[in-house]
Each structure stands twice: as structure tokens, then as C-alpha cells.
Amino acid sequence: MYVINSPHLIQQVHKNPKTLPFGPAASKATARVCGCSEETINILMTNIDLSQGNQSFVNDVTKAIHAALAPGAIDHMNRAMAENMSRALDGLHAKDGSSKIKLWQWLQHAITLATSYAAYGPKNPFEDTDVENAFWLVHGIPHSCNTVANDDARMIFIADYVFNPRDFKDGILLLLLDIVPSLTAPKAYQGRDVYVTAFEKYFRNGDHENASAVVKARDVFWRKYKLPFKEIARFEIAFSFGILANTVPATFWMLYHVFTRPDILFALDKELHRVLRTTIDFESGVRQHTLDITILKIECPLLLAAFQEALRLYASGTSTRMVLKDTLLNDQYLLKAGSIIQMPAAVVHADSAFWGPDTDDFNPYRFLKPDIKEKQHPAAFQAWGGGHSLCPGRHFASTEILAVVAMFVLRYEMEPVDGVWPLVESKGNLMSGITDPKRDVEVYVSTRKGFEGDVWAYEISDSSNVTATE
């Protein structure tokens, strides 16, 4: 196994998608986590290396996903998410003072419902609390992990990279290890069954016909490759994981850091007020505030910088590639066929050679330096991965996270119940792109003075030419 921590070499890996592809390792992991049958694994692995032309199940489905999640194409799904999120935020508006919530718990539920509704449509299986709980049981959370890094060489070969199953709680990682999962990961295993039963019914009943473009685009290939409903339902676990697992912690961390830094909170409020549109209904006298998330992505650089900084600090994903043929990387390193490459984002993100001496601090202003584009290595920011498998969901995720954080800043005061914000540490997490917090934070959320009784709405104008962060 090779571990690569140098942005320059990571970029070289991304330039070799044929010999160092994402598909084979990701597909094997998906099949194990989702519990796919032998027949499905055969379909999944047929021509996975594209040695017999460009057509394969994985290639077909991946292309469909990327097209359906592109800027502009994603607007419809973004609007459905925003409509739902708006309702959840309205629910925080306590007439007689403040609501007391656990921040992580609230975000997890609100984001799960808004996102899954946007993806799966009005017959969304996540509306059933049992399915929501089952999904998060499959996710599970590891206690700790063994990581290996060599900052000097930034590239090392590891003969023996040992996972200790006892280090991990019941959840996705144990499903991935696939050692009698019914015994080693009983909660995740049962959760997977509940999820699969609900989604099998959803697809069998044709409920996905009113779903988002991305769910329908994939359905074309489920039928082309004649996948049984149960196997389609199994695959959906991976997609649900993609749309939910990283957005919840990314939103949590961004809110946590913004609200624990009064200077940043103040500056963001000022910046956001410049794009907020306020009108008054002359009959009722009620003020309505509208926030266009597409405009916000263009005109709120500090908000974008705070978002990037949260991703930089908490990206814990490790991109994996298989070496299909001997490959000379950078005319320097010979990668032997049959090996695996691991590229942990956290190591690059913590490298002071790229990010300065304060890499442990939340400092959005590092992304606002006028010369960052010229001076920064383009692959030093790895939160979305890179190359052909650069996260296609980043436009949707950015819209959702920025929408939630912007509304919290504009609309609400948020104070910790204990009077002072606790220090929240993150958990090591091998399976997620963004690491989870070790604890929840209980907070009072109340409408800001001067805004009582006002109405708030999101708008999403055409985003065809707009990206938030790359």
C-alpha cells in the first residue's frame, strides 16, 4: 500500500485515471457495505477497469450521476431541499422566547429530512423514523483509527497496515470488513435490513418516479442491467451515505466555529445583509426576507471562506485508488500493479507548508488572501477529492450547508445552555469525508431582536455558471 500526502503527487495520481482508477476500490467497498449479492458484484465488476471499452455498469451510472448533479441541473433538487429546510428553521421560531435544542441532533434530523425529501420526492422512505434511525445505525461511528504518515517523505510504502476491529464501534466500517457482520456489527446489520426493506418497497411501488433527476437517472441503468429491487435498494445505501453523511458534520462544524467567534459572526452578518432582500406586505405590514443562495455563492466571500475552512479542518476522508498497471509517478516513484494508494486529506490539510503555521486554527481569512489562487497548490485542498471522481455532490452540499448557516446567522441568536461554549473535539473517522464531533452541544436558539414576526424564505436562481468551492 502507498500513502501519498503530497498535493503534487496527488495531482499526478488524478491524472492517471486509467491505471490508477477510483472505481474498483470504491465498488468493492460499496458491495461489502451494502451487502450486494454475488450476481450484483459480477455486474459491478464487469469491465471495471474499462479495458474492454468505455461501457461498464459503474461508468454508466457514474456519468449519469455527474450530469444530474451539475450546476443548473441540480437547481430543482436544491429548491426542494430549501423548501423543506425553511420549514425546519421556522420550527425553531419559538413565540415565547427561545428553543432549546441539541445542535448536532437538530441538524442531523433537519438535514436528513430536507435532503432525502429533495432526493427521493414525496414518497421519501426517510419520512419513517425507523428508516431514518436505521440509516444512522448503518453509519455508526468509529472510536479511533491507526493512521500512518510521513511528513518528510510525504510518500511511503506500508507493507503491513493493520486495522484493529476492536477499535471500531458497530457501523459501516465493520460492514466493510465483512467478517460475519450479523455478529460483529449487529446494529448496523439490522439497520441495513430495515433500510433495504423500505427502499425495496419504494422502488417496487414506482415511488421513485416522482423523485429527483439523479435518482431517476440512475434508475435507467438499474433497468438496463436488470437489477432486482432488493439490490437496487442495497445500492441506495451508498447514495444515501453520499448525500447525508458529510453534510451533517460539515454544517455542525461551520456553525460551531462561526458562533464561537463573535468577530467572524459580526462580519458574516454584515456581509449577508448586503444580499438579503427585504419587502413589506402592505396589507399585513409583515416583513419578508428572501435569501438567494445562488447570489450568496457569488457575493459572500467570507461565508465561502468560512465554509472552506470548516472543510479544511475537518476533512477526514482517504481517497483510495488501485494500481492496475505498474505506473511511474512523477518520473520518480514506481507504483507496483496490484497495490493500493491511500491519500488522506487530513494530512495535506494540516501541512503548514501549504496552510501556514496556524493550521489547527479556524481562520477563514487564509482563503481570502488576494494571492491564494496563484500561491496555493491546486491540490492542497482535498475536501472534495479530485480528478474524475471529484465529488459531483459538492454543488448540492454547498447550497445546503451555506443555506443553513446563513439563516442561522441572519435569523437567530444561539447561546450555549451552560453559558460558555464547550470545546468540541472531533473523532477520527476512516469512513466519512468529514469527521464527526465527539459530543453534542445544547443551545438556546432565539429570534434576533428586531426580527420578531418576520417571514423568511430561500430562493435559488439559475446556478448554471456558479460554483461555490472547488
Ligand code: HEM
Ligand atoms: C460536505 C459534503 C460532502 C463532502 C465533503 C464530499 C466529499 C467527497 C469526496 C472527497 C469524494 C471523492 C472520493 C474519492 O475520490 O476517493 C466524493 C465523491 C462522491 N460524492 Fe461527495 N461529498 C459531499 C457531499 C455529497 C453529496 C451531497 C452528494 C450527492 C448529492 C455526493 C455524492 C458523491 C458521489 C456520487 C461521489 C463519487 C463520484 C464518482 O464516483 O465519480 N457527495 N465526495
